[in-house]
Amino acid sequence: MITGYFILAQGLNRIYPKVNIELAEKLLEYSGVLLSEYSVGDNLSKNSFVQRNRIQAGLSNCIVVVETDVKRGTMHTVGFAEKNKRIVACLDHPEKYWNEPTTRGNSLLIDKNRAVPIDFGNIDELIQVINSLEVDPPITL
The missing domain is CATH 3.40.50.450 (Rossmann fold)
Structure with missing residues (x-):
């Protein structure tokens, strides 16, 4: 069972901000998932945060x-x-x-x-x- 999720505004290879790395690791440890609509290696842009918010609202x-x-x-x-x-x-x-x-x-x-x-x-x-x-x-x- 999935216990929670993070929706990233960039590719799955990077957690931003870096202060959230430990939190992301803890989430995965407890059967959570990291989600992104971006490809590995895609970088952040101002618009990617808005698009992430779109997904957060849709899943809530x-x-x-x-x-x-x-x-x-x-x-x-x-x-x-x-x-x-x-x-x-x-x-x-x-x-x-x-x-x-x-x-x-x-x-x-x-x-x-x-x-x-x-x-x-x-x-x-x-x-x-x-x-x-x-x-x-x-x-x-």
């Missing part, structure tokens, strides 16, 4: 946004999740953080009803909703 039942600015890569992931009819949940930070650059994306997603607001008081409720999903919706990549 739910995307949980902890913090993001309005124009960060996480917003690409949210868009792909919406396209694939995945649940998008967003940490609803305390009001004093609403105008911080790292939480403006969260505020936007919640204000536009594009994400289910969550906090540490209702995280169990979100987990129950995710676990109640019977079938993954079709993936559009």
Whole structure:
């Protein structure tokens, strides 16, 4: 049984950032897998991270946004999740953080009803909703 996976934004011959090498080895030790749509030796590009996010969203039942600015890569992931009819949940930070650059994306997603607001008081409720999903919706990549 697969216990987890990493989706790489480059070929399987390289883990980026290097600080994740030990984590990748641990994942493989516990029956996890490394996935990539790139050939061995393919290098990173800015677009390859966006494409990786597309796959992450497609393979997930739910995307949980902890913090993001309005124009960060996480917003690409949210868009792909919406396209694939995945649940998008967003940490609803305390009001004093609403105008911080790292939480403006969260505020936007919640204000536009594009994400289910969550906090540490209702995280169990979100987990129950995710676990109640019977079938993954079709993936559009």
